[in-house]
Every structure is written in C-alpha cells, then in structure tokens.
Amino acid sequence: MQIFLLHRSSIVMLLVLMLTTILPIGCQRASYAEVDVIPVTGQLSVQGTPAHGAYLTFHPRGDVGMSKGNVPFARVLPDGTFQVTTYDTNDGIPQGRYAVTLYWPLDPDARGPSPDRLQGRFSRPEAPAFEAVVDETTTQLGPWDIK
Structure with missing residues (x-):
C-alpha cells in the first residue's frame, strides 16, 4: 500500500509540474504582427x-x-x-x-x-x-x- 501511495503522489507531482510549465506557454498571447503598423x-x-x-x-x-x-x-x-x-x-x-x-x-x-x-x-x-x-x-x- 505504501508503494502505491508513493507512486500516486509521484504521478500527481509530475502532472502539477507539467501543467505549471506547459500551461503558461499555451496561454501566452501570440504575436501575429509581421511588420510594424502605424495607428491611422x-x-x-x-x-x-x-x-x-x-x-x-x-x-x-x-x-x-x-x-x-x-x-x-x-x-x-x-x-x-x-x-x-x-x-x-x-x-x-x-x-x-x-x-x-x-x-x-x-x-x-x-x-x-x-x-x-x-x-x-x-x-x-x-x-x-x-x-x-x-x-x-x-x-x-x-x-x-x-x-
């Protein structure tokens, strides 16, 4: 039982680590601008x-x-x-x-x-x-x- 809990907590930690590193990348605003624009x-x-x-x-x-x-x-x-x-x-x-x-x-x-x-x-x-x-x-x- 102890091994399962350790393994389960490792999986949870891995998921948290992945979400905290990948999620901000996906939420960044994409820059579509190719060239500068003049406000007109x-x-x-x-x-x-x-x-x-x-x-x-x-x-x-x-x-x-x-x-x-x-x-x-x-x-x-x-x-x-x-x-x-x-x-x-x-x-x-x-x-x-x-x-x-x-x-x-x-x-x-x-x-x-x-x-x-x-x-x-x-x-x-x-x-x-x-x-x-x-x-x-x-x-x-x-x-x-x-x-």
Whole structure:
C-alpha cells in the first residue's frame, strides 16, 4: 500500500509540474504582427452624410511586408470616423500604398449579407473608392466624401 501511495503522489507531482510549465506557454498571447503598423484614423461620408456601417478594405499596391494574408480594414462608426485594423483591433496599418475599396451595407447592423448601398461601384481594387499612402508621419486619412 505504501508503494502505491508513493507512486500516486509521484504521478500527481509530475502532472502539477507539467501543467505549471506547459500551461503558461499555451496561454501566452501570440504575436501575429509581421511588420510594424502605424495607428491611422479617418473619416468617411457619402454626400456629406456619415457612412455609418461602411467597410473599408485596404489592398496593398506592392509589397508592404505582410505574407500571412492579413488585409487591413476599417468599419465606419455612426459619426463617420474609422480606425484601421490589421492584426489587432484598431492597431493600424503597415506603411505603403493602398487601393481602398468600399462596401456600405443597407443595414449596418445586419448579422448576415446586406445589399451594398453603392451597388458595388467601389468594391474592386482595380477601381477603388480611394488611394491611400501611409508613411511614418501618417495619422489621418481623409476626410473622404463620396459624391
């Protein structure tokens, strides 16, 4: 009986040791950032009205250093402002040139697909709504207004 208890306590100690060394590794926040980003905000309106709920997608024109498929984007708030996200919420965008496409859902709070108020006119990188150049001094894009 003494051998079993010793053996059992050894197993428990081994499990505790494993959990205290392995668990923190699994709980560390992964760094997805490949290149540094510049925090950038902006403002978007359509005929002077804030484009609440519109989505802006920033398509790199050339190599900006991202290889994992991250595509910077932003969602326009009710006041027409936006902050660009690449890796983490509102973290910013890598330096470079971008074609900016625009999708403005009819229902900005829809949980599924919603028709584009702009009927896809600015949804292709080949015919973008805007061009953006981001460098180390850029903090603001726009204000942009679609007529």
